[in-house]
Structures are given as structure tokens and as C-alpha cells.
Amino acid sequence: MRSNRKIFLALLCVAALTAFVAANIWRQHRAALETQNQSIYPNASAPQFxxxxxxxxNTDDSLxxxxxxxxxxxxxxxxxxxxxxxxxxxxxxxxxxxxxxxxxxxxxxxxxxxxxxxxxxxxxxxxxxxxxxxxxxxxxxxxxxxxxxxxxxxxxxxxxxxxDRLKKRDTPPANEMLTAPVTDFWDLQRPAEERMVERQTYDAYKRMVAAAVADGTLNLRATSDGQLSIGESRLKIVSAYRSRARQEKLRRQSPNSGRAGLAINSPHFTGRALDLYVGGEPVDTKDANRRLQTSTPVYRWLVRNAARFGFRPYFYEPWHWEFVGLPENSINAPITQ
Ligand SMILES: [Zn+2]
Structure with missing residues (x-):
């Protein structure tokens, strides 16, 4: 009986010691985690990314x-x-x-x-x-x-x-298109034949820009009637309607650059896709450029507000926005198999 009691006491000691060690390891681990997170996220004003x-x-699965x-x-x-x-x-x-x-x-x-x-x-x-x-x-x-x-x-x-993007790829009839004034464009030399926009899209764009101008936090330079000034490049249209012939020409011109990403079946054929100037190089897909663009106040404003005007983003190109209309009159055809 005495030896059994000794064994029992010894086991009790071992158990207590194990619990003590485990608790310490746990505390250390927790402290390490907290320190690690502080170094990753030192404070709210640090770089957010x-x-x-x-x-x-990526293969560090064990951790x-x-x-x-x-x-x-x-x-x-x-x-x-x-x-x-x-x-x-x-x-x-x-x-x-x-x-x-x-x-x-x-x-x-x-x-x-x-x-x-x-x-x-x-x-x-x-x-x-x-x-x-x-x-x-x-x-x-x-x-x-x-x-x-x-x-x-x-x-x-x-x-x-x-x-959620524009599903159509057809070019609207001529009476549903207009030629926008050059003052709406980022390139003030852009020829008239490259300034065509589908009418509803253009109206929605103008309403959206007026709302952005009215938002004082963006500090957009504006005319007295609430339009973007000629000297303001942000939110100006870089590119709107592109014909299939023009798209082909662009593809041939830059087969090896980022422009090789130009779609064969582009939403720009519809006149409802707008490339808007959001900062940096207007339409350059390099990571550093896109990262700069998605950090700008105008881009972030578009992310928060464009849907109110019927626009949807193309996530990969911060400048590219597609007009699908508001949910009650969306021009996206019902999805068919
Ligand atoms: Zn585009």
C-alpha cells in the first residue's frame, strides 16, 4: 500500500509539473503572437498593405x-x-x-x-x-x-x-451612341471618332462625376457648374467605345506588352465600358502601377460609389468600369446556360 501511495504521489508531481510547463509555453506563445502582430500592424497610420x-x-504549412x-x-x-x-x-x-x-x-x-x-x-x-x-x-x-x-x-x-460584369458584347446602333466632348477626356487631343460612348453610360458617367466633384474630400478641380475642369485629369475618360477594327490594331501594335491583355471580345465594343483616369500610368497592368492606382482617393471613391450609378469594376484593371445599369433596369441579360 505504501509503495502504491508513493507512485501515486510521484505521478501527481509529474502531472503538476507538466501543467506548469504547458502553461508557461502557452503564455510565451501568446506573447510571441501578440508581438508579431504588433510588428505587422504597428498602428492605424502605418502603410495599410x-x-x-x-x-x-506559401509552402510553410506547418506554421x-x-x-x-x-x-x-x-x-x-x-x-x-x-x-x-x-x-x-x-x-x-x-x-x-x-x-x-x-x-x-x-x-x-x-x-x-x-x-x-x-x-x-x-x-x-x-x-x-x-x-x-x-x-x-x-x-x-x-x-x-x-x-x-x-x-x-x-x-x-x-x-x-x-x-457581375457586363455580359453583352454587341455594338449598339448609331442612334444609341454619342460623341462626347473632348473636355471629358484625359487626352485633350483625342479625335472625335475615338470619343464615342453609349448614351445611357455617358449620362450615368456625368452624374457620377458630378457626385465626385460635390464630394469635397476628393478636391477635384471643377468649373462653376460642377463639371471637371480642363486642368483636372482624375476621373476623365481615357478610353470608351472601341471598334473591333481598332481593338485589333491595338493588339497588333503591342503584342508583347501589357496591352496584349486586350480582349478579343472586349466590353469596349459596347460603348458601355469606360477606362477612367484614377492615377499613375492610365492603363498599365504592372503590379506597382495598379497598386498605386488602388491607393488613390478617386479609385477608392469609385469602389464605394460607382454601383449607385450602375457601374461595375473589373477587379484586375482599376481604371476599367462597366455600365450595367441599376438593378431594377440592369441591361445584363438573364444568365443562360
Ligand atoms: Zn477598359
């Missing part, structure tokens, strides 16, 4: 798996881990689009936040509502509600955006 995140290989295992323990840690994982995917997610390898989703953060209803101003800070908003969106879309924008969710989001 992933520039502060160290590159980490993510380990964090996920910890994440189920408390909600607080779970949120920290979600922030951490989102920061990694934001910088490093590998995907392909238009036959090109792409990295991360930092360029698209304003559109992503708008789509899930998250606050862009606190995005990337510890005060962000992003994981919670994303989880709600994921649930709505029928993907696992993890609050983490991983490759599966990213594919779903791209499909969601693409499905």
Missing part, C-alpha cells in the same frame, strides 16, 4: 497548421491568428490570372473590403473587423467561414466579381 510583412513561403491548432483555444488568439494568416496570404498567395502568375491580393484590398463590408481605414490594424466580415461573406457564398482569405475564397471572390 503588406509592405511590413516578411515574405514567407499555419500549428497556429490553427492553437487558434481553437480562445477567441482572442483565434482573431490574432486570422490576422496573421490574412497578412501572409495578402502578401504571398500564389494564383494565376490571364495566363500570368500573380502574388498576393494586396492590390485589391479596397475592393475586397467593399465586397465584404469591412472598414478599409482600420484594415491591417488590430482593430479591423475584416475577419468577422469576411467570415459572414464566406458563409453567404457557401465557402468555409474561416475569416481567412485563402486561395479557395479568393477564387470564389473573383468569380463573384466577374459574374
Amino acid at each position: 503588406a509592405s511590413l510583412v516578411q515574405p514567407i513561403s 499555419i497548421t500549428a497556429h490553427t491548432a492553437v487558434a481553437t483555444s480562445t477567441d482572442q488568439i483565434s482573431d490574432a491568428v486570422k490576422l496573421n494568416q490574412n497578412a501572409r496570404w495578402q502578401a504571398n498567395l500564389s494564383w494565376t490570372f490571364g495566363g500570368k502568375n500573380q502574388r498576393g491580393w494586396a492590390i485589391y484590398v479596397p475592393l475586397i473590403c467593399q465586397t465584404v463590408g469591412a472598414d478599409l481605414l482600420t484594415f491591417g490594424t488590430s482593430r479591423t473587423d475584416f475577419p468577422a466580415r469576411l467570415a459572414a461573406w464566406q458563409q453567404e457564398m457557401g465557402v468555409a467561414a474561416t475569416g481567412v482569405l485563402d486561395v479557395g475564397t479568393w477564387q470564389r471572390m473573383i468569380a463573384f466579381w466577374q459574374a
Whole structure:
């Protein structure tokens, strides 16, 4: 009996020691996580995107798996881990689009936040509502509600955006087109035959620009009647209607540049697609240029407001907006198989 009691006491000691060590490891891990998140998101005024995140290989699954295992323990840690994982995917997610390898989703953060209803101003800070908003969106879309924008969710989001775009590719009859004044264009030398726009699209564009001018935060230079000044380049039209012949010519001119991405069946054939000047190089698909563009106030204003005027974004080209009309009179034909 005495020896049994000794064994029991010894086991009790071992158990207590194990619990003590485990608790310490847990505390250290938690402190490390908090420090890590502070260094990624030092404060709200820091660069909002992933520039502060160290590159980490996508194949580093062991780390993510380990964090996920910890994440189920408390909600607080779970949120920290979600922030951490989102920061990694934001910088490093590998995907392909238009036959090109792409990295991360930092360029698209304003559109992503708008789509899930998250606050862009606190995005990337510890005060962000992003994981919670994303989880709600994921649930709505029928993907696992993890609050983490991983490759599966990213594919779903791209499909969601693409499905919302202009479905028609026909050129409207001449009486549904107009030639817009050159003062609406970014290039003040643009010839009349390259200034054609579908009428409803043009009306919606003018209403949208008037609303942007009226929004004092953008500081757009305007005329006394609320139009963009000649000297203001932002939100001016870079390109509108393009004929099939003109599109072919552009494709032939630049077979190896970003312009090779010019669609064979372009929404610009409809006169309802507008390339608007949002900053940087007007229509350059290089990541650095697009990243600059999606950080500008006018781009972010369009992301928040264009739908009110019937415009939809093309996520990959910050300058490209398509007029589909308001939901009650959308010109998108019903989807057929
Ligand atoms: Zn375009």
C-alpha cells in the first residue's frame, strides 16, 4: 500500500509539473503572437498593405497548421491568428490570372473590403473587423467561414466579381451612341471618332462625376457648374467605345506588352465600358502601377460609389468600369446556360 501511495504521489508531481510547463509555453506563445502582430500592424497610420510583412513561403504549412491548432483555444488568439494568416496570404498567395502568375491580393484590398463590408481605414490594424466580415461573406457564398482569405475564397471572390460584369458584347446602333466632348477626356487631343460612348453610360458617367466633384474630400478641380475642369485629369475618360477594327490594331501594335491583355471580345465594343483616369500610368497592368492606382482617393471613391450609378469594376484593371445599369433596369441579360 505504501509503495502504491508513493507512485501515486510521484505521478501527481509529474502531472503538476507538466501543467506548469504547458502553461508557461502557452503564455510565451501568446506573447510571441501578440508581438508579431504588433510588428505587422504597428498602428492605424502605418502603410495599410503588406509592405511590413516578411515574405514567407506559401509552402510553410506547418506554421499555419500549428497556429490553427492553437487558434481553437480562445477567441482572442483565434482573431490574432486570422490576422496573421490574412497578412501572409495578402502578401504571398500564389494564383494565376490571364495566363500570368500573380502574388498576393494586396492590390485589391479596397475592393475586397467593399465586397465584404469591412472598414478599409482600420484594415491591417488590430482593430479591423475584416475577419468577422469576411467570415459572414464566406458563409453567404457557401465557402468555409474561416475569416481567412485563402486561395479557395479568393477564387470564389473573383468569380463573384466577374459574374457581375457586363455580359453583352454587341455594338449598339448609331442612334444609341454619342460623341462626347473632348473636355471629358484625359487626352485633350483625342479625335472625335475615338470619343464615342453609349448614351445611357455617358449620362450615368456625368452624374457620377458630378457626385465626385460635390464630394469635397476628393478636391477635384471643377468649373462653376460642377463639371471637371480642363486642368483636372482624375476621373476623365481615357478610353470608351472601341471598334473591333481598332481593338485589333491595338493588339497588333503591342503584342508583347501589357496591352496584349486586350480582349478579343472586349466590353469596349459596347460603348458601355469606360477606362477612367484614377492615377499613375492610365492603363498599365504592372503590379506597382495598379497598386498605386488602388491607393488613390478617386479609385477608392469609385469602389464605394460607382454601383449607385450602375457601374461595375473589373477587379484586375482599376481604371476599367462597366455600365450595367441599376438593378431594377440592369441591361445584363438573364444568365443562360
Ligand atoms: Zn477598359
